[in-house]
Amino acid sequence: MSPSAGRRFRAYTAKHLDELTGRAGLDAHERLAVRAVATVLPFRVNSYVVDELIDWSAAPDDPIYRLTFPQPDMLPHADVARIADLLRADAPRKEVNQAANEVRARLNPHPAGQMALNIPKFGDDEPLSGVQHKYPETVLFFPKQGQTCHAYCTYCFRWAQFVGEPDLKMATDDIGALVGYLRRHPEVTSVLLTGGDPMIMGEGVLSRYVEPLLEVETLESIRVGTKALAYWPQRFVTDPDADETLRLFERVVASGKNLAFMAHFSHPNEMAPPLVQEAVRRIRGTGAVIRTQAPLIRTINDDSAVWETMWRAHVRHGMVPYYMFVERDTGPQDYFAVPLARAYEIFRGAYKNVSGLARTVRGPSMSATPGKVCVDGIAEVAGEKVFVLRLIQARDPDLVGRPFFAKYSESAAWLFDLEPALGATRFPYEAAPPDDPAELVGEA
Structure with missing residues (x-):
């Protein structure tokens, strides 16, 4: 080491x-x-x-x-x-x-907009703060003590969590309210602990949030979104409570629930130190499944060879490539964003060279207001060059998996830069105006 x-x-x-x-x-x-x-x-x-x-x-x-x-x-x-x-x-x-x-x-659209958009209601219409329920089966939970990170990524779309403005933070320490909400909503099968970075918390605090979730029978999986493997692998190897943290992971698995460790790796250099590889080995030894994800970031990883190298390394160490995200439309997006056309070519350039074990990865995916929209390809349909798109997650589950089309654009970098194609006047996730009987021609 x-x-x-x-x-x-x-x-x-x-x-x-x-x-x-x-x-x-x-x-x-x-x-x-x-x-x-x-x-x-x-x-x-x-x-x-x-x-x-x-x-x-x-x-x-x-x-x-x-x-x-x-x-x-x-x-x-x-x-x-x-x-x-x-x-x-x-x-x-x-x-x-x-x-x-x-x-x-002026950094618009501001990530604080997510706060009003996704907060569920609990009891007598009382807002359940620090929680997002965007998709029927998944709830995001923001532990109060996990609202910082071992280091900040310059591209982070949750930058507003870290600038010292309390009104912009999503956070709570009321795990009891979350458990009550889950019992009232058995359709929720997965909880994602996020932030910030939940792994900034010591084992004692983390346990107070995780262990009550083990008593919710309808919950199938607990996810932990973290950059700690890349930025502070000591957390799982040499920190004073590293062993206790791994024992907590074992308790989650022993309860019959899946522990999904959602690791953020943005560049293959983050996998190079032996300490990271040892941390990965120890986490996997608890029965947890490590899935890897990152955004496509201009000047940092906007190269097919970088992603191919990274995915190969992840598979070699027993991790599951999960998502390539498109940089979100918040903060310094103009600096980091890669146009969707180029993003697709970067994804395809890496995807075609890896084995099927790495082709679990999905992307390039935009985590936008309607859901997670994946760019599946660029094609010519009825004489028109189009993006082939698909919702792989959606607020409306009926839209999941249904392809639709957008006009091709060299410069579009986000979902809301796109226009419907093939004569359609709106995308499938957009409500039709009351006086507009037009059909969704641009939906397959």
């Missing part, structure tokens, strides 16, 4: 940026621009990422550096310049925060 394997966790935040970006060879002007971006979007990294994953001789072009450090062009130049001027003038913190909040308010 590496020398840092058994070290205590150490986080680096915005106050360390000058020192760290200096290691990347950035000059004073560039370092100031990075600090300006970090006043708007959250920055946090740790000693493992800094010492073991980033190749500082290749920074700032190293993919893990770009994955974790703010880039000056992630925000509009005028906004960065304005905040940089304030920092240069040593303006009062209140003035800098006000400017940062104004920029955040």
